[in-house]
Amino acid sequence: MTHAQHLWRSIRDNLRARIRAGLLKPGEKIPTTRDLMDQHSTSSATVRRAVDSMIESGELIGRQGLGVFVVDARAEDS
Known part of the structure; x- marks a missing residue:
């Protein structure tokens, strides 16, 4: 795994942990x-x-001009 691959995965994992x-x-x-x-x-x-x-995995959603938001998994399940 390259340094860049490790770094983006580390950022992703940090966001998931938060x-x-x-x-x-x-x-x-x-x-x-x-x-x-x-x-x-x-x-x-x-x-x-x-x-x-x-975003691809459905954990976040991008809103044009507004930013990126955490998806409410409960709303997705209903």
Whole structure:
């Protein structure tokens, strides 16, 4: 695994852990790309890869012009 692959997976895992711990709640906006870049000392492309993987898996949803939000799994189940 390359450093870049490890890094985006680490960002994804960190976001997942924050969601599980209740630090990021359903419907809540996640930190901006810039904030995540600063937190993880990485590029926007690496952050985008992590966020995109969570959007693809249904954990997050992007809202044009508003940001990226945690999906409410309970709403998805009903």
